[in-house]
Amino acid sequence: MAKSDPWPTELKVDKDRRLLTVAFDDGASFALPAELxxxxxxxxxxxxxxxxxxxxxxxxxxxxxxxxEPVGNYAARIVFDDGHDTGLYAWTYLRELGEHKEERFQSYLAELAAKRLSR
Known part of the structure; x- marks a missing residue:
């Protein structure tokens, strides 16, 4: 990880366990839905x-x-209630998801519609 890459200062799961808030040392903060x-x-x-x-x-x-679950000093493993636990969410990936949350989610909804799948 480059020295200038934002570093997470907080990862917090809300009480309903449906939202992960990630705060970075540059002041940016993102609320990421569990679904996303x-x-x-x-x-x-x-x-x-x-x-x-x-x-x-x-x-x-x-x-x-x-x-x-922390993974070294570069990522976190998120364990979901559907049993999925193999994704390693690097700090840079969490930042990218936060910065492009709306576009990513809209793209996902479009994919679901195109394939006639539901959320």
């Missing part, structure tokens, strides 16, 4: 090994975060 984190998991199970292999994950509207 789950369907955009950086795991090979979701992302595949190429863009063509990426999976559109349906049915995660009510997914919750069970726990966060």
């Amino acid at each position: 984190l789950r369907v955009m998991s950086p795991s090979a199970e979701v992302q595949g090994h190429s863009p063509e292999e990426r999976v559109t994950v349906p049915g995660k509207k009510a997914v919750r975060i069970l726990r966060l």
Whole structure:
């Protein structure tokens, strides 16, 4: 990680376990819904090994975060109540999701509609 990369100062799961708030040392803060984190998991199970292999994950509207586990000093593993736990969310990836949350979510909704899948 480059010296200038933002560093997380707080990761906090809300009481309903549906929202992860990530604050960074540059003052930026993002509230990331569990659904978005789950369907955009950086795991090979979701992302595949190429863009063509990426999976559109349906049915995660009510997914919750069970726990966060630190991975070294660069990421966190998020364990979801549907059993998914293989994604390692690097600090830079969490930042990217926060900065592009709305576009990512709208793109996801469009994919679901195109494939006739539901949240």
